[in-house]
């Protein structure tokens with residue numbers, strides 16, 4: 001593989017913080033899963049307290065019943081969904097571009113603000129505040145905690161009132177405000193756009209009210225054992241699948257699991273086993289996130305994984321190595337991988353334009369109303 | 371782990387090597403494929419018994435990388451000889467727990483190289499493992515198929 005391949009030039013990571021922003025870099029790193037080196041997706045914690053993406057740790061525990069970081073014995077039973085961490089990752093993903101912008105002095109957003117009006121001149125207030133604090137005693141710590149607990153009442157009032165002024169100055173966008181996706185132009189809640197792009201721009205979910213066809217109704221009847229209420233209609237069955245004992249399970253039992261999830265039942269026992277195993281991994285980890293994929297999307301993913309494994313098996317890896325040393329070889333490889341590279345490339349592009357769109361939005365025009 | 375994730379992880383590692391480089395004494399020689407890389411490893415400093423020598427370490431990454439460990443061997447060909455070390459066989463196979471039982475998916479290619487480099491750096495005796503010839507005669511081509519016994523070693 002050519003080390004100057006364009007895929008490697010376009011870094012998959014969102015733009016990093018400048019090296020001098022060590023605190024922000026540390027915070028950023030803390031939200032990466034140590035297994036896949038990506039921001040946590042459906043984060044979970046295990047008994048030792050270490051956290052990983054649900055899918056990452058579930059795969060890992062299948063091979064080794066230990067925490068990959070600290071080596072403490074761990075089992076799947078100790079996996080707990082970490083909702084707080086997920087919320088932090090999601091909101092950091094949103095805040096990241098803003099923080100990067102703020103951490104670069106020339107791109108300071110305050111410069112783009114209209115001149116402060118006399119009644120809400122927070123900038124001059126700031127200056128006064130700072131001066132006064134300097135006068136009040138340079139030996140005193142400036143950390144907010146110390147300041148607010150300090151005896152100087154004037155200061156405390158000063159700070160809280162200026163906070164109020166700043167709030168008025170900047171209209172706060174709520175999660176429900178809509179914006180346009182910079183990639184596909186779909187309209188959806190601004191807060192949801194980054195994740196929507198991350199997921200490859202699925203069409204925004206619409207509330208479906210009893211518009212199911214007869215066929216779908218029958219399918220759902222099957223799923224719920226005959227009980228089909230309007231409420232259940234757009235809900236997926238959300239129970240974790242219990243792993244079968246693969247040594248004891250008969251092909252018929254494996255097929256039963258597969259057909260219960262509308263999956264193909266072709267192949268010999270190892271093939272069935274691999275399919276069940278992969279499906280349980282996808283399905284169960286999909287329950288550990290607030291952004292679950294749809295069942296059809298999961299099935300498509302399973303199919304993709306199987307197809308890719310099959311290709312690798314059929315073709316010797318050495319032949320693949322030869323192939324990738326030539327330009328035509330790379331092109332062929334890309335084509336045969338069923339667009340895997342293309343998908344990754346799009347993801348990279350999406351991320352870039354996402355950052356760009358955020359930076360632009362921040363600069364003032366369509367999103368931030370001033 | 372899905373193939374797509376292995377691909378993604380490897381591209382991330384390659385990109386990072388490209389931008390940040392590798393630690394001293396470790397150079398990425400080539401990546402003939404996304405899943406097969408060769409590093410050149412040398413031990414720096416005067417303390418080492420390998421002064422002036424350079425070895426080629428090949429990493430092959432499985433479909434389920436990083437859940438599964440990479441297949442790691444020192445190249446033994448016309449150009450490169452595996453280091454003389456009590457844990458390195460003349461066919462390039464390495465007996466190191468980090469490549470087997472102690473592998474963890476939080477490790478990466480550069481971590482493997484660093485471990486191999488320090489394994490060489492701490493060695494004082496240039497010799498092949500006991501039973502080298504016997505092992506090499508019957509060894510599978512993939513060292514991961516060998517049942518390794520990690521005895522005294524701390525690597």
Ligand SMILES: [Zn+2]
Pocket residue numbers: 033034035036037038040041052053056
């Ligand atoms: Zn992960």
Ligand SMILES: [Zn+2]
Pocket residue numbers: 048049050067068069070071072
């Ligand atoms: Zn741990």
Ligand SMILES: [Zn+2]
Pocket residue numbers: 181182183184185186196197200201202
């Ligand atoms: Zn979109």
